[in-house]
Amino acid sequence: MPAVKAAPTVATRSHLDALFAKIDPARARVIFAIDATASRQPTWDMASKLTAELFDSAAAIGGLDIQLVYYRGHGECVASKWLSDAKSLASIMSGVACHAGETQIGKVLTHAKKESARKKVGAVILISDACEESPSELYNAARELHDVPVFLFQEGDDEHVGQIYGQIADITHGASCRFDQGASQRLADLLKAVAAFAAGGVKALANQNSESAKLLLTQLKK
Template identity: 45%
Template sequence: MAGRTPTTDRRKQGSHLETPRTDAAVTPVSGASEVAAFLEQAKSLESAAKRTQTSGRLIFALDATMSRQPTWDQACHIQAEMFREADKIAGLEIKLVYFRGFGECKSSRWFSHGDEMAKAMSRIVCQGGRTQIRKVLASGLKEARAEKVSAIVYVGDCMEEDVDQLCARAGELGLLGVPMFLFQEGRDPVAEQAFREIARLTNGAYGSFDAGAARQLAELLKAVAVYASGGRDALVALEKRGDAGARLLIEQMK
């Protein structure tokens, strides 16, 4: 590989990538250290190229406390539909974040295939504990500050924290351009008020579901996957094809 390192195409890619230097030609490799340096540079460029193929990053967060156990299997089935829809969207990556028990909050790696995500979620067992939504928001902020996050989905049934602290972090997400889509299981009024405010502060959307509204949740989750990949234009295009989930999201995001 001779000549100067190509930079024109890379400069057109996302701003999250570092532009390779243009003032240094590739020099002949003459020793072990030079070989190592050359291979490291090639590895870095290959990694950057792969990252630019990602069309969106979506964080999927779950309340896995014991109160959700009765409907957990149904919720997993509904959420798996979103993962299958995500598989149809080239480049969409999803990270799983969940909390349960006494202070346990875990975050997965980024998944590029929906079936991997569904398998990871199927291994989660609900455990008693209080909500830790603040940790979900903190995780989202950390990821968004490192690299663009298209959206955060949160599914839960209650809220047992200081709502003002949650809203402060939600406001930060809003400033970073990360909408949150919060879906509430059941009708707890305290949770509903908090979830609606978080959605408002992040320019996202709120929805509720129960046994009779499972289909609506599935449609909403699939619409969020489309939004995370293609943005508002993709969501509008989906709505024009008659998709009910896309229409509901657009109505709330106005």
């Protein structure tokens, strides 16, 4: 499987190693992956507006570092550097336009494995509405993640996609949920719940006491 391409914002290996050495080990690291194929522009815009809430939710617990990964077009899959503030993440997202293409969830999972091998990744968040890849290959990639839970947020109600997302969530001990394009508050609550879990574990998630937190807790405890 082709490697994930580095965005212009990605620093050199030596710079990243120096950066990681300075990061407080209590800070959670979350890979925030979004489907940026043509149909995803409305959800991309929604997620861009909600990024500040991810950081705000985790700040009170221990902080959060996020790496943005997006795929679009014909084989383009890009990873940003690790970001520690909402403004930087929003700035990168605002410069990305969605292009037609097929899903590349497998690349996201493979990239997450590599990143976590270098320094622990607390969770992977994926926002998409489709899956055009071999389910068995995705399940094998998910098994390689070991202790990195994947939280998959599906826009729409495609049952086949939902089954695949649900299986990936089960394999990685994560969760999968659906939301509608107009349900920005539901997506916001789901993202905040994952941020809380990544930063403070199940206890922090339970302390949120929101419907989204309860939904994720139910799946995590399976």
